[in-house]
Amino acid sequence: MTLNIFNPASRKVEEFRPLDDEKVRIYVCGITPYDTTHLGHAFTYIFFDALVRYLDFKGFDVTYTQNVTDIDDDILRKSKEAGVDWREFGERWTSVYLRDMGRLNAIRPTHYVKATGSIKTMVRIISRLLENGFAYRSGGNVYFEVKKFPDYGKLSHFNRKQMELLLRERGGNPDDPNKRSGLDFILWQRQERGEPSWPTPFGRGRPGWHIECSAMINKYLGDQIDIHGGGRDLIFPHHESEIAQSESFTGRKPFVRHFMHTAMVMYMGEKMSKSLGNLVLVSDLLEKHSPNAIRWMLLSHHYRTIWEYDPEELDKGEAYAKKLDKAIAKTGRAGSGAADPSLLGRFTAVMDNDLDTPRALGMLGTLVDEGKDAATIRKIALTLGFVV
Ligand SMILES: [Zn+2]
Structure with a gap:
C-alpha cells in the first residue's frame, strides 16, 4: 500500500x-x-x-x-x-x-x-x-x-x-x-x-x-x-x-x-516556551507516569494539529499503557502466534493516510479493550514504539 x-x-x-x-x-x-x-x-x-x-x-x-x-x-x-x-x-x-x-x-x-x-x-x-x-x-x-x-x-x-x-x-x-x-x-x-x-x-x-x-x-x-x-x-x-x-x-x-x-x-492557552514559564518537562512527567503513557498521549495527537497539554489525557494514556502491558504479557516476551493480516492491513491503511497516529491508537485501544489478538497488539505496539 x-x-x-x-x-x-x-x-x-x-x-x-x-x-x-x-x-x-x-x-x-x-x-x-x-x-x-x-x-x-x-x-x-x-x-x-x-x-x-x-x-x-x-x-x-x-x-x-x-x-x-x-x-x-x-x-x-x-x-x-x-x-x-x-x-x-x-x-x-x-x-x-x-x-x-x-x-x-x-x-x-x-x-x-x-x-x-x-x-x-x-x-x-x-x-x-x-x-x-x-x-x-x-x-x-x-x-x-x-x-x-x-x-x-x-x-x-x-x-x-x-x-x-x-x-x-x-x-x-x-x-x-x-x-x-x-x-x-x-x-x-x-x-x-x-x-x-x-x-x-x-x-x-x-x-x-x-x-x-x-x-x-x-x-x-x-x-x-x-x-x-x-x-x-x-x-x-x-x-x-x-x-x-x-x-x-x-x-x-x-x-x-x-x-x-x-x-x-500549548499549555495554559499559550505556546509552551521557557520565556512564558509554561514548560512541561519530560523528566517531571516521568516521575509520575510510565514512558508508554507519555507516548500514548503524544501520539494521540496528529502531528499537524496544534494541541494543548491536559494532565487528564496523561491519566487516560496511563490506563491504556497498563492494559497494553497486560495484553502483551499474554504473548510472552518472545511473542507467539502471528499477527492478524486483516487487522494489520487496517492499521497500515490508517497510518498510510498522512501518519494518522490518533486513529491508529484508537484501533489499538479497541484491540486492547477487547483483550484479544495479542500478537497483533504486540506488532502494532512495537511499530508505534511502545515498550513491550
Ligand atoms: Zn535545521
Whole structure:
C-alpha cells in the first residue's frame, strides 16, 4: 500500500516516493542544547521516532540523521551566563535530552551529529556559493543573496512583507547594514572577541544557523533527501533558507522530496516556551507516569494539529499503557502466534493516510479493550514504539 504524506509546498496530501525505491533518507532538525527537554520537543521527536519505525515496518531501509545545533548565538549567550565553556554546556544539555528520549524509548538515529563536526562541508558549500555568485562578502561576513534564488518562499508561501516581519521576530535582523537586501541571510559570520572561530578562505568566524543543517544533510545523506522534518516554526526562515542554499549549491537538484512539520504544543492557552514559564518537562512527567503513557498521549495527537497539554489525557494514556502491558504479557516476551493480516492491513491503511497516529491508537485501544489478538497488539505496539 502507498504511503501518503501532506506536502507543505503543494499543500496537498501526496504519495510518498523516495528517490531510491527501498531506501529512505530522513533528516530531522535537532535540539539546540541549552535547556531541558519539554513536551514540545517530545512531541516532535517521538512523532519522527514513530515515523521511522513505521517506515521500517513497511520494509524501507531507513537512514535517519538528527543533529545538535551545538554552536549558535543562544548557546554562546547561555553558556556565558552559566559561566561554563560552550562545548561543555552543550554536551551537558545534549546528554539530558538523550537520557529523556531514551527513557521514552526513542530509537537513536543512524547518525546523531554535532554541527561543529561538519565545518569543512560548510566551508566547501559557502566557497562554491561565493564562486557561483549566489553569495557575497560584506562587513567580514558572508551572506546568501536571496534575489539569486527566485523560488525563495516556495515552501512557506509567505510574501516578502510577511517574511521580513517574521525575520524581525526570529532574530534574522533585516536591518543589518551589511546586507544588500533585508531577506539575505548569513552563511558565515566574522569572529567576535572571545567567541569560538574556525579559519576559512573567507576569514575566521563561525557558521550561520541554516548552513549547518544543509552541510550535515550533504555530508551524511547526500545532495537530495526524502524527508526533512522539524517543528513548524522552522519552515521560515530555516527550511526556506536551507532549500535556497542547498539547491544553489547542487545546481538546482530538488533538495527535499517531502517536508514534514510538527505542530506546536500549548499549555495554559499559550505556546509552551521557557520565556512564558509554561514548560512541561519530560523528566517531571516521568516521575509520575510510565514512558508508554507519555507516548500514548503524544501520539494521540496528529502531528499537524496544534494541541494543548491536559494532565487528564496523561491519566487516560496511563490506563491504556497498563492494559497494553497486560495484553502483551499474554504473548510472552518472545511473542507467539502471528499477527492478524486483516487487522494489520487496517492499521497500515490508517497510518498510510498522512501518519494518522490518533486513529491508529484508537484501533489499538479497541484491540486492547477487547483483550484479544495479542500478537497483533504486540506488532502494532512495537511499530508505534511502545515498550513491550
Ligand atoms: Zn535545521
